[in-house]
Amino acid sequence: MSGTRWLDEREQGVWREFSAAFGMLREHLEGQLQRDSGMPHTYYEILVALSEAPQRMLRMSELAETLRSSRSRLSHAVARLEANDWVRREACPADKRGAWARLTDEGFAVLEAAAPGHVEAVRQSLFDALTPEQVTALGEISSAIRNQLAPRCAAAVAAEQAERDADRVAG
CATH class of the missing domain: 1.20.5 (Single alpha-helices involved in coiled-coils or other helix-helix interfaces)
Structure with missing residues (x-):
């Protein structure tokens, strides 16, 4: 491993601070959403992405790309959201293998209720410190x-x- 570019002391310190801060921020926001809205951050991100899409719908492949998620992980999450009636999957008429994910009115209402608390948590834990x-x-x-x-x-x-x-x- 002679070609390894080891981190120097300063870089190691920055890396550890960044890693700890990022982990704590994700944990804090995950806890806030679970506590206040009963959903994991992943579900919130799906609802947001769909709410911002035209007609509140995206192809499942586009949604996976948008969220930087594997299709199998996304499919599992969307199945849970379907069970809550927050998202509905629809067949794609142009591509028999493709499917659309559509945010339902109930899902949009859940997102509207969750957003103020989540935005406040982001503001307090990130932006207020800077x-x-x-x-x-x-x-x-x-x-x-x-x-x-x-x-x-x-x-x-x-x-x-x-x-x-x-x-x-x-x-």
Whole structure:
């Protein structure tokens, strides 16, 4: 492992602070949504994505890409949301294998009820701790990390799709 670019002391400290802060933030927001709205953060993200889509619906594949989720994990979550009558799956007439996820009126009402508490938790736990300059810097840093990882994530999604296509052909 002579080619390993080890973190120096400063980088190690920054990494550990970032990792701890990010984990604590996710845990805090997950707990807030569970406590106040009875749903995990993943379900909230699905409802938000659908609420922002035209006619409150997206193809399941688009929804998976939007949420950076595997299709199988998303399908399981959508099944739970269907059981709550918050989302409805509809067949795609143009593609027999495709399906749409549509946010129901009940699901939209649940999202509207959950959003104020969630936004307040985000504001208190993230933005209230930062100066306006730090908010700008956090946005720039987040974009840089996303841009660095986007090609790798796209390649992983493509590989997953190729594997599914190969399984369909073989099966």
